[in-house]
Amino acid sequence: MKIFRLLSALLDYPSNEFLAELSELAGKDAYAxxxxxxxxxxxxxxxxxxxADFITALLASDPLELQGAYVQCFDLTAEHSLHLTHHIFxxxxxxxxALIDLGEFYRSYGLQADEKELxxxxxxxxxxxxxxxxxxxxxxxxxxxxxxxVLADNLEKSASPYAPLVRxxxxxxxxxxxxx
Numbered sequence: 087m088k089i090f091r092l093l094s095a096l097l098d099y100p101s102n103e104f105l106a107e108l109s110e111l112a113g114k115d116a117y118a119x120x121x122x123x124x125x126x127x128x129x130x131x132x133x134x135x136x137x138a139d140f141i142t143a144l145l146a147s148d149p150l151e152l153q154g155a156y157v158q159c160f161d162l163t164a165e166h167s168l169h170l171t172h173h174i175f176x177x178x179x180x181x182x183x184a185l186i187d188l189g190e191f192y193r194s195y196g197l198q199a200d201e202k203e204l205x206x207x208x209x210x211x212x213x214x215x216x217x218x219x220x221x222x223x224x225x226x227x228x229x230x231x232x233x234x235x236v237l238a239d240n241l242e243k244s245a246s247p248y249a250p251l252v253r254x255x256x257x258x259x260x261x262x263x264x265x266x
Contacts, residue, residue, distance in 0.1 A: 087216050088123035090223060094212035096140065096251055097168060100152050109145050116141040126220040128258060136250045143247060159248065165240040168208040170233045208237075212255065227259025234259065 095104060112119035116138035120129075129137070144152065160166050167173065171188075175181035188205040192198070192214055203210050211230070215223040227234070234256035241249035 087126055087128065087218075087220065087223065089120075089125075089128055090212045090216040092120065092123050092137070093251060093255060094209040094216065096137070096144070097212065097248065097255075098209040099156055100144065100149070102149055105145065105149055105152075108141065112138075112141050113145060116145075128220055128223075129254065133254050133257075136254065140247060140251060159241075159244075159246055163244075166237070166244070166246065168237075169204055169206050170208060170211070170230055170237070171204075171206040173233045173236055208252075208255070215258075224258055227255065229259070231256055231259040 095108075098104070117134055120134045120137045120141070124134070160168050164172070171181050171184045175184065185204055185206060192205060195214070195217065197214055197217060200210060200213075205211075211226075215226060218226060234252060238249055238252040238256050241252055
């Protein structure tokens, strides 16, 4: 599912290469671009607008300022960590087995996680979701919905522009979606 791949890329570090590619693909009509990637209609029209507005703001920003703000938000603020097990275990030793289990889970689906990132990094998890059926992705995200809610709440408290994206991901794993 291309929409999860897009959400993964938007929540990852905004490299110059990514911004150039995004400008080429979505620069003329971000809404149409987002909608075209949602083959399974996983997002609502309101969520398309939210993602499109994020893309528009991203492309209008100075890349250096954007990259600095990203590092400040996600790398230097623990409560905004995109490493989801950090919100459960902190830096305790019990986090290690959870990471190993998650990596093994990916391998059971034939996916080799990026060795540069831990398997609980939200963009990696969304990349994994992009390889699943929509139902499997909803169940997978449902397992981490409580952590995604905490992360989205923390980002909203600091008025982060990334908060709507995480809230959209959280809703993908909500009980309402799982019951559908």
